[in-house]
Amino acid sequence: MKQALVLRRIGLGALAVALVATLAFVALRTGPLAPIRVTVTSVQEGTLRPAIFGIGTVEARRSWMLGPTVAGRVLNVRVDVGETVKAGQLLAEMDPVDLDQRLAALDAALARAASTRAAAQAQVADAMARRELAALNAQRNQDLAAKNFISPNALENRLQEKASADAALQAAQANLSGTAQDITRQKAERSALQQQRGNVRLLAPADGVVTSRDAEAGSIVVAGQPVLRLIDPASLWVRMRVDQGRSAGLAPGLKASIVLRSQPRTPLQGQVARVELLADAVTEERIAQIAFATPDASASVGELAEVELQLPETASTVLLPNASIQRLQGQTGVWRLSEGKPAFTPVRLGASSLDGRVQVLDGLKAGDSVVVYSQKALAEGARVQVVDALVKTAAGGAP
């Protein structure tokens, strides 16, 4: 009986100790007293290949909008979207309205001008004949008047006739040159009209593909409104937009890897063809054009593309994963472990790569222990427990 009681007491005591121990464990492992679990990395030197990432849309470097230069009605459109056209090919025609009739009228006017000219030539011949007769008569009468066979009055009459005949000839000649000028004017007018007539024919300015057919026969378009749009499919490139803050190093000639939205698994090769001097002030982006290394027939204009530009490798410096970079009261730095306690160390950062590594220009040296991941925000001198990983990941590293 007595022994049983002692046993029970020991059992109860053990139970009490176990309970208190559990409580102590719980209090120290959870809540504010528990250490913050962190993972650390040893700072290492190395090089990284920074890259620029941007998105853009596929555009054609050379594109044309074909439309009339004056308002009018579309007579016919001879090509459709997707058709390949050759330079000079007739693509569409505007309604010439009265241009043909006006041409016929001008032709008639020209013929009439030629007749008028013939009449004027005849008039000149007539005037010349009259003048010759008047000159002979005047000559003869002068001789007679010198011998006083006729009165001076009769001579003056002849002389006046000759002067009149001279004047009549000049008038006829002027008339003739007038008709010649008339013909020139009519011819010029006709060729102007001919030009206008030719202008209603919309010809392909270069080899290309029709991308849109904006008006059909019978519709009225104003001057400058497109009827057809063409692009040169060999001139497709990607108009890429890059955040200004991440565009350092953007220059023509950089090698690019282009991923079209339609083919996410097959990156295409390319090269920066042009970096625009004008940046977008509203979206804070820079704009560059990336040409495909080999023209890709599968790309469609307006398609979204992701572009990655490879920059030259940097010099060897201290590198850190970007997850370890913290911002505290406006300062950039890392939590460095010194004697097991985190201490905030300000650092100066350099280039970064797309896989999340950052150059550290100063503030750290190789071999320093730096906190990468932490369960919660750290504070100076907080209790930490270093573990291998905070969450189980299949790959165990950054993607």
Place this chain on the structure above:
Amino acid sequence: MISLAGRDIAHSWSKFVLTGMGLGLLIGVTLTMAGVYRGMVDDAHALLNNSGADLWVVQKDTQGPYAESSSLKDDEVRGVRGMPGVAQAANVTYFTMQVQGADGSDTRAMVVGIESGQSGEPGYLVAGRQITRGHYEAVADVKTGFALGERIRIRRHDYTVVGLTQRMVSSGGDPMVFIALKDAQEAQFLKDNDAIQNDRTRTATNPAFNRPGVPGLLDAVQALQTSSHSVNAVLVQLAPGFGAEQVAEPIRRWKHLQVFTRAGMEEILVAKLIATSAKQIGMFLVILAIVSAAIVAFIIYTMTLGKIREIAVLKLIGTRNITIASMILQQALGLGLIGFIVGKVAATIWAPVFPKFVLLLTQDAFTGLIVTLVICALASTLAIRTALKVDPAAAIG
């Protein structure tokens, strides 16, 4: 002097321990309920802490961005950056929506659009890396259940999860998914393709926007409709040496925007946004505490009543009243202590299983301990009164 209480407990220890465990589970529920309440308030604070901001600049006359919707033009941030005392200012968008995981399942999450390297970015990660590409990368809270490298879908774009973080939640407890600001702006205001097509047709049929004499007008209007340059708030960090109100006042006055300081934002979140649900939980907590107290009192009372014959015997053999009273008190306190320890351990074990955050504060546990012991002591007085009234004759009668 032998311990009467110890003897008695040792006599029927299994009953005692089981009663203590039962009591413990009840206390555990009460502590958990307190934890739920604390967790709710802490969610609100976590939201403020994680944004890393000292000031929130939002649309005039609104209480955004968490409690009300607020919309600012994204170039306002430049004006704010120029104000005295502003060390850093960053645009941010918040948008609660369903995010689709790789397996097609939906997760409710708050999508946060951040400018990388600025405040608003997740302060710490538990795996992976921060966003490095300007588009189509995401950092997700572990509560979303997304894994590193998983492709998640927000509206029409797929995003790769490159980093995981912890305790980044909205005031409603929804886990956050961080994406680049430009993507977020698009996701927030982008409609589905059918809606866009319908809008285009609607605009095209409006003669005001589709004039035959003005080619290009329709295209310009269409382009204007689909672009978005709005954000929900500007997060401001103060330069050293400036007071929050001192910086906030000129922005309110000259920029015609609403500015909240940390204290003002806490007021909005804690006192306004979660006030009703917090009160609901608080009310439940009070009732639970009262019920627990009553049950503790009854248990101790019935425990004493069950021993009435033994007490009568004790009295008969001339035990002093004070000895009997201390025995009952000691047992009551012991029961309370066991109950508290079991409750605390139980609450700690099941707290992480809750879908929303349950915050067990040491201070709450301490208060709980004191309250439990006081209630046990009070309950024992009732039992002591009955015990002392027992007629010693009852032992033989």
